[in-house]
Amino acid sequence: MNNITIKQMDISDFNKIKQNLLSDFDDFWSINTFESELKSQNSYYIIAEINDEIVGFAGLKYVLDNADIMNIVTKKNKRNLGIGYKLLENLIFFCNKNSINQLTLEVNEKNSPAIHLYEKFNFKKISTRNNYYQNGDTAIIMQLDL
Numbered sequence: 001m002n003n004i005t006i007k008q009m010d011i012s013d014f015n016k017i018k019q020n021l022l023s024d025f026d027d028f029w030s031i032n033t034f035e036s037e038l039k040s041q042n043s044y045y046i047i048a049e050i051n052d053e054i055v056g057f058a059g060l061k062y063v064l065d066n067a068d069i070m071n072i073v074t075k076k077n078k079r080n081l082g083i084g085y086k087l088l089e090n091l092i093f094f095c096n097k098n099s100i101n102q103l104t105l106e107v108n109e110k111n112s113p114a115i116h117l118y119e120k121f122n123f124k125k126i127s128t129r130n131n132y133y134q135n136g137d138t139a140i141i142m143q144l145d146l
Contacts, residue, residue, distance in 0.1 A: 009045035056074040
């Protein structure tokens with residue numbers, strides 16, 4: 001995990017990965033939606049790099065003392081290297097530094113590696129949303145009180 005660098009994402013980082021979003025990362029928002037999220041003043045996005053290659057990214061949207069994790073995404077061929085862990089750790093650090101008291105997220109009920117990661121950070125399951133994803137899967141709503 002020591003060779004993973006985390007930094008705030010900017011438009012040039014977005015431009016580097018936008019051509020490969022759908023092929024290198026899982027099912028994702030449209031490019032336009034992602035770009036507008038990145039430009040929002042209530043969003044915080046970061047990237048993970050290994051040897052100057054963007055291997056993951058994550059972001060959240062915040063209002064006052066609440067934040068929602070919008071995504072944590074690791075490149076398909078770079079999974080199980082601790083990248084998601086480092087990204088989530090950084091998002092939580094950002095929340096603590098900015099007096100955000102509550103962090104929530106939605107995760108596919110079938111994504112046990114992600115659920116396990118969130119539980120490591122003490123996120124608790126608080127609710128579900130049936131048919132939340134395009135394929136009809138249910139989302140689990142998880143929350144962390146900071």
